[in-house]
Amino acid sequence: IAGITQxxxxxxxxxxxxxxxxxxxxxxxxxxxxxxxDLGLGLRLIHYSNTAGTxxxxxxxxxxxxxxxxxxxxxxxxxxxxxxxxxxxxxxSSDTGTGANTVELFFGEGSRLTVL
Amino acid sequence: xxxTTQPISMDSYEGQEVxxxxxxxxxxxxxxxxxxxxxxxxxPRFIIQGYKTKVTNEVASLFIPADRKSSTxxxxxxxxxxxxxxxxxxxxxxxxxxxxxxxxxxxxxxP
Numbered sequence: 001i002a003g004i005t006q007x008x009x010x011x012x013x014x015x016x017x018x019x020x021x022x023x024x025x026x027x028x029x030x031x032x033x034x035x036x037x038d039l040g041l042g043l044r045l046i047h048y049s050n051t052a053g054t055x056x057x058x059x060x061x062x063x064x065x066x067x068x069x070x071x072x073x074x075x076x077x078x079x080x081x082x083x084x085x086x087x088x089x090x091x092x093s094s095d096t097g098t099g100a101n102t103v104e105l106f107f108g109e110g111s112r113l114t115v116l
Numbered sequence: 117x118x119x120t121t122q123p124i125s126m127d128s129y130e131g132q133e134v135x136x137x138x139x140x141x142x143x144x145x146x147x148x149x150x151x152x153x154x155x156x157x158x159x160p161r162f163i164i165q166g167y168k169t170k171v172t173n174e175v176a177s178l179f180i181p182a183d184r185k186s187s188t189x190x191x192x193x194x195x196x197x198x199x200x201x202x203x204x205x206x207x208x209x210x211x212x213x214x215x216x217x218x219x220x221x222x223x224x225x226x227p
Contacts, residue, residue, distance in 0.1 A: 004159075040219075042203065042217050042220045043217040090159050090160075092159070103148070103150065103207045104150070104162045104165070105160070105162065106162075107159025107160050107161070108159055109157075109159055110157070110158070110159055
């Protein structure tokens with residue numbers, strides 16, 4: 001049972017480099033999300049996708065981009081990494097159904113990114 | 117979007133009941149309240165969800181007063197393994213599901 005798979009688990013990256021964090025789910029959930037978690041700031045939403053082909057901006061979208069070409073994959077790209085993007089990144093998915101407001105998020109194990 | 121406010125931290129002892137309260141003063145009519153638990157180096161995990169009054173499952177109870185401006189997560193007889201960060205989440209209605217987490221409450225269970 002895989003659920004949500006994130007890769008890489010951890011990465012050290014030089015500032016200015018491009019980086020893509022991968023996220024794959026096998027639950028056929030329509031919605032997917034990317035959060036970053038920093039000490040003392042909890043989880044902050046970066047981008048989300050309600051369904052394949054659509055994306056939206058969350059609370060802290062600057063410096064990040066996403067795509068949702070299919071239901072299973074939701075990669076997060078840092079076009080030119082900066083040290084302030086050092087964080088733990090969590091991907092999540094949910095089955096939002098048809099307008100239901102009850103939402104259970106399923107999270108991956110996280111990707112720890114260090115930008116030097 | 118409804119914002120949430122929780123205590124930053126709480127300490128308890130093994131075997132005690134723990135109650136963590138979350139404030140969500142501008143909760144919308146169609147919003148639900150959900151609580152998550154997060155252990156170090158892991159993603160958050162769903163605990164319980166409710167709309168009003170009381171909900172109970174095998175892990176916890178959730179109490180929501182009539183005005184729904186707050187909610188209380190109750191953990192019966194906590195153990196050391198319940199040490200974690202607990203997040204209160206209010207889900208927004210409509211197509212834009214910008215699910216926003218609060219800052220979380222660090223619960224430390226002491227022997």
